[in-house]
Amino acid sequence: NHMILGKRLKKDFKPVSAAIAKLTDDELTEMKESGKREILGHTIGFDELHVGYEVKSESGSYAAASMHNVLVLLDLTTDQEMMDEGLAREVINRIQKLRKKAKLVPTDKISIFYEIDSKKKDNEDMSRAVRNYQDFIETGVKSPFSGEPAHENVIISEEVEVKGCKFQLILCGDVKKK
Secondary structure (H helix, E strand, C coil): CHHHHHHHHHHHHHHHHHHHHCCCHHHHHHHHHHCEEEECCEEEEHHHCCCEEEEEECCEEEEEEEECCEEEEEECCCCHHHHHHHHHHHHHHHHHHHHHHCCCCCCCCEEEEEECCCCCHHHHHHHHHHHHCHHHHHHHHCCCEECCCCCCCEEEEEEEEECCEEEEEEEEECCCCC
16 A cells, blocks of 8 residues: 555655565465564555455456455456447547647537548458447537538548557538638
8 A cells, every 4th residue: 555655664665665566475375364574674564555466267367356355356358349449439539639639619519520441451340339339429529420421611631540540530510710
């Protein structure tokens, strides 16, 4: 626990922290049973530590945390849905950067269009992500988002790249270029 140990150990915190990180499983088990351990001249209580566990199995990887007599396992296995949501978040990020580049303000009414060459193998994931997460993207940018051809009143158009997929983003609307 950085806050507790940092206040108590001051300048010795970093070396003690490094020594704690190098403790073996057996040493940590012994420390847990005794409740404390002498480390670089300081008595460190087991309750002052945050011990993290990692469990690997054939079905995936798990992070584990325990406090008192409770153990919580978190499945770290990524699935396609999580990957697609991550791509959608990256698209939102690129749209926001493009809005800023065009000097648009959040209240400007715009529509956003995209053009992805879905025939390219590398672009299949992006095409699926923007299609499946269209509502999520529209909510994030507070504007309509479509794969249809761009309408008139193009404010700015730019090729962007997300995770190796290059595609065109086009912002259109009733606002004047600044």
